[in-house]
Amino acid sequence: MRNFKLIICTFIVSIIMGIISAIFLKSLELVTTLRDSFPYLIFLIPIVGVLTAYTYSKYGKVSNRGNNLIIESVQKEVKVPFRMAILTFIFTVLTHLSGGSAGREGTAVQIGGALTNKIGDIFKLEHKEKRILVMAGISSAFGSVFGTPLAGTFFGMEVCFIGNLSYEAMIYCFIGSYAANFVTESIGINHVGHIIKSVPNISLYTLLIVIISSILFGIFGRLFAKGIHLVKGFYGKNIKNNINRAIISSSVVLLVIIIFKLYEFEGLSTWLIDSGFSGDVNMLDPIKKLILTVLTLGAGFQGGEVTPLFDIGASLGGAIGNLTNIEPSLLAAIGMICVFGSATNTPITTIMLGINLFGSEAVPYYIIGAFISYYVIGHNGIYGAQIINTPKLKNLEKHKGISLENIDR
The missing domain is CATH 1.10.3080.10 (Clc chloride channel)
Known part of the structure; x- marks a missing residue:
């Protein structure tokens, strides 16, 4: 019953x-x-x-x-x-x-x-x-x-x-x-899809690039998560009045957009995903999106983290693809799911997301990217309330049963 x-x-x-x-x-x-x-x-x-x-x-x-x-x-x-x-x-x-x-x-x-x-x-x-x-x-x-x-x-x-x-x-x-x-x-809601144009056979070179890229995806996930926590902590520590804090922190967001001409990076910025898959992107694009999102969410604005993580990952992957002569759409797909997966500490979801969005042909690459980026981010993430049930490394056993936000760093 x-x-x-x-x-x-x-x-x-x-x-x-x-x-x-x-x-x-x-x-x-x-x-x-x-x-x-x-x-x-x-x-x-x-x-x-x-x-x-x-x-x-x-x-x-x-x-x-x-x-x-x-x-x-x-x-x-x-x-x-x-x-x-x-x-x-x-x-x-x-x-x-x-x-x-x-x-x-x-x-x-x-x-x-x-x-x-x-x-x-x-x-x-x-x-x-x-x-x-x-x-x-x-x-x-x-x-x-x-x-x-x-x-x-x-x-x-x-x-x-x-x-x-x-x-x-x-x-x-x-x-x-x-x-x-x-x-x-x-x-009547239709979700925009993206296609991996070609999936290469696993070779020593391809494997090496995917491993290095996955490390970078984990690093960007870590920078994103730590960046938001640091910005929030800085404002909370130095500006006690919440209205004054909101005035200053939101003004910083506005000034950064105007001074650095980041108009294209406002809102969801899903064009970054399109550009990542087509290879029409450079290494500065994910960095700009990361900084602006960290400042926005760190200032206390409402909204999610996942779409910006998709933007950052896809554009970063596409840029790496251009530099390494590997199909940009493949690395954009891996980056899109792995920057998200590392920042949320959800490696199985990451693999399923790849299958959901891009099919199963590139599953070995999803698995490599998901697991490496998951370990690279360590005990960090965008959700401070997550409790560490299984520590990622032996030397982090002391964190078992503790939430991310209560870890003594």
């Missing part, structure tokens, strides 16, 4: 999440078109920054914990306010309208997590059941926002604990991800 109730709840979450994802994606498309038509909207960045800080401090309660709060609700009993879903939707749209460099996954996961916690309360689920429903909600959000239900299934199972797959949630994450994606696509 309990399993039946949980399946019913999963279907309810999937349908609602699929609809919300469609509305959310359409909203981002609309504000991106508006921003492109009216470039001076970037001068709203400080206003949106201050409005975000004020609203979250006055009405958000613990909502500013973002995805970390959702992850914690899987690990233990914590209260997730439903207002989180509403606030993150509104302020992510405003971030993109004004030109902040952010993504969409974080928002979707927060909505899915808040929604599942609410439905779990309505159906009076115990924590061990609710935590499974929350994982299914995470899968629903990821699968429907990116059109990757296979990867979404594993993301919900893998993201809360480093080195552990929550198999007890498998069927629910599967149902949630595929059902939500079906609803989103039924409403």
